[in-house]
Amino acid sequence: MASESLLGLDIGSSSVKACLLDAATGRELASAVSPETELDIIAHKAGWAEQDPGVWWEHAVRAVRMIGEKAPGRLKATAAVGISYQMHGLVLLDKEGAVLRPSIIWCDSRAVPYGTRAFEEIGRDTCLTRLLNSPGNFTAAKLAWVKEHEPEVFSRVAKFMLPGDYIAYRMSGTICTTPSGLSEGILWDSQRDGPADFLLDYFGFPRELVPEVRPAFSIQAKVHAAAAGELGIPSGTPVSYRAGDQPNNAFSLGVLKPGELATTAGTSGVVYGIAGEPLYDPLSRVNTFVHVNHSKKNNRFGVLLCLNGTGILNRWIKQHCTGRGKSTLSYEEMNQAAASVPVGSEGLLVMPYGNGAERTLENRDPGASFHNINFNIHTQAHYIRAAQEGIVFALNYGLDIMRGMGMKIETVKAGYANMFLSPLFREAFSTITGTEVLLYNTDGSQGAARGASIGAGLVSDPEQAFTGLEEKARITPSADTKDAYSGAYTAWREVLEKGVLN
Numbered sequence: 001m002a003s004e005s006l007l008g009l010d011i012g013s014s015s016v017k018a019c020l021l022d023a024a025t026g027r028e029l030a031s032a033v034s035p036e037t038e039l040d041i042i043a044h045k046a047g048w049a050e051q052d053p054g055v056w057w058e059h060a061v062r063a064v065r066m067i068g069e070k071a072p073g074r075l076k077a078t079a080a081v082g083i084s085y086q087m088h089g090l091v092l093l094d095k096e097g098a099v100l101r102p103s104i105i106w107c108d109s110r111a112v113p114y115g116t117r118a119f120e121e122i123g124r125d126t127c128l129t130r131l132l133n134s135p136g137n138f139t140a141a142k143l144a145w146v147k148e149h150e151p152e153v154f155s156r157v158a159k160f161m162l163p164g165d166y167i168a169y170r171m172s173g174t175i176c177t178t179p180s181g182l183s184e185g186i187l188w189d190s191q192r193d194g195p196a197d198f199l200l201d202y203f204g205f206p207r208e209l210v211p212e213v214r215p216a217f218s219i220q221a222k223v224h225a226a227a228a229g230e231l232g233i234p235s236g237t238p239v240s241y242r243a244g245d246q247p248n249n250a251f252s253l254g255v256l257k258p259g260e261l262a263t264t265a266g267t268s269g270v271v272y273g274i275a276g277e278p279l280y281d282p283l284s285r286v287n288t289f290v291h292v293n294h295s296k297k298n299n300r301f302g303v304l305l306c307l308n309g310t311g312i313l314n315r316w317i318k319q320h321c322t323g324r325g326k327s328t329l330s331y332e333e334m335n336q337a338a339a340s341v342p343v344g345s346e347g348l349l350v351m352p353y354g355n356g357a358e359r360t361l362e363n364r365d366p367g368a369s370f371h372n373i374n375f376n377i378h379t380q381a382h383y384i385r386a387a388q389e390g391i392v393f394a395l396n397y398g399l400d401i402m403r404g405m406g407m408k409i410e411t412v413k414a415g416y417a418n419m420f421l422s423p424l425f426r427e428a429f430s431t432i433t434g435t436e437v438l439l440y441n442t443d444g445s446q447g448a449a450r451g452a453s454i455g456a457g458l459v460s461d462p463e464q465a466f467t468g469l470e471e472k473a474r475i476t477p478s479a480d481t482k483d484a485y486s487g488a489y490t491a492w493r494e495v496l497e498k499g500v501l502n
Contacts, residue, residue: 004079004458005029005071007064007233008449011056011085011163012245013049013105014038018063019445020071020078023458026468029074031445032066034059042102047109050102053091056163057170064231078233080240081171081223082452084444085164087184087244090142093166093175095158101150103163104142114148114203115141115186122202130191131199132183132280132288132301139185144203159211164242171231171239172221177211180302183290184244190278193296216243216292217455240455243292245444246272247302251292252447253413253440254466256300261412261435265419268355269310269395271402271412275301279405285360286401292451293462303407305398308355309368310391311418316354317387321380335422338385343428343481344488345382347372350390351500360398366500385424392428393492399433413438416472430475432485441470 004023009016015038019031039059042050068075088106093099104110115135119127127134135141139162147154161169162181169175182188182195187210189196195210214220219238228235243251250262250272261273278301280288291300314331322329329337353361354368370386399409412429416439419425430437450465452458459465 003077005074005077006449006452007075007078007081008445008447008452009060009063009081009083009167010245010248010444010448011060011083011167013041013051013086013107016056016059016063017443017445018060018067019443019449020067020074021446021449021468023079023453026450026466028446030067030070032063032070034063034066041105041107045110049105049108051105053099053103053163053166056167060167061230064233068232075232076234078237079458080238080452080456081233082241082448082450082455083164083167083239084243084245084248084448085162085167087162087246088138089163090139090146091161091163091166092146092153092157093159093161093169094156097169097173100153100156101146104145105163108142109137111141111145112137114144118144118199118202122199126198128280128282128284130189131186131196132190132278133186134284135186135199136284140187140199140203143205147204157209160209161211162244164244165211168221168239168242171223171227173224174221175211176214176220178216178242179213179294180216180243180247180290180292182210182213184247188290190290217241217451219456238452238456241448241451243448243451246270246304247289247292248444248447248451249415250274250302251451252442252444253415254469255413256291256293259408259410261409263395263412263414265310265391265414265425266417267310267312269307269391269419270304271395271398272302272304273402273407273409275303275407277301279303279407281401281405283362285362286398286405287359303402303405305360305395305402307352307360307391307394307398308358309352309394312355313350313352313368313387313391314419317384321383331421334384335424337381338388338424341381341385343484344491345386345389346377347374347491348378348382348386349492349495350386351496352387352390352394353500360394360401361501364501369500371495371499388419388422388425389428389488390492391419392425392432393489395429396432396489397493397496409433409435411436411438413440415439415443416441426473426475427478427481428485431477431481432489434477436477437475438471439473439475441472
């Protein structure tokens, strides 16, 4: 097994990343991203967002070929392929396997009325107890939009699928999906642990449109000769893992058990926690999906909260509050400046809600705001620190929702990247949330490769899939600043609930 390799693909809406791991050591052999600039998003109308699935495949091939140039000979030793992908998208195939229209992707909002109507007409209790969510703006609602507005297209649909299902299809010619995939599309019935027939009936979707369901960790398909030639990997290589980007991010960090959470803090912030039972929020402020390791005997659900304004706020502060052009502070200099200000930013509070409607606020869009500015006290450094604290407070506000659902929150794992590169941010996060934070050097493409080793049976114990996963830092709550952070969070939450949301 020492010479075998594991190929992971991460199909995003901005780019496609590929990586190759050594199967024996878990170490990265090579990685590549395509394209160098962001992928185009087609927006024919306000609120629309589409992409050509064929373009994803083109860049997947290009990224894999780039890996082949960096690690000569190792692609030919690929023993399994795993796929991570942008969630909630809709891809439609006809009976010949051709794509019928561009994919309606995750950030397209046209289907909101269809999900909202279904939520009310099917019944809130039925949707929440069985789908664990409102149908919202997810994949099922997007297909309902196509059915009404493009009936000629809908009449030719043989199968609908998610973005990762399409990439697996291009590799193998096999059309299938996973429980976690259908769940993220709000097409999975948690009570019967199978496709949500009652939702299909409501929308008038024939059952044969649903792809065959195979476990996330399994030999789902095998790479056919044509794709093998394009990619430079052996024909017959198993495609043995796939998951949406947030469940996969959790998996890539080894988050598989109740009490464990994964978080990311890039442009937006996400916390994804594991529950051992089908929990849901009555107000649908967070979303619950089947996790990648769910089974009938071993219930595992992922509860996801999203904060739209995270790294984008930190970048805004950098661009507009620390100078202009080349004179702006670096992120490291910003962190140093913020550290010179006491916890709580001497009363300055920031609401980081300036990047669209926030689900944790019941889809309100209050915008970002600054509170308690004192011209005699507050400086540039205060704004920098208050912004980072505001992001952490907003994430903890979402965690309070998850705690209220009965979730255990013990350990948080994150990639050593983005906002977690800030010592102040990660100490604040650990202390305010009361959790130990473990940071790892990993990403979605690595997680997909590790998942492939489990699905293909290349490891006897799933824990072996995480050999080579490098821990970069471990942060524990600070006893010295606990009370100060608690007081600042209480003040922040009071402003949010009594001022911003009223």
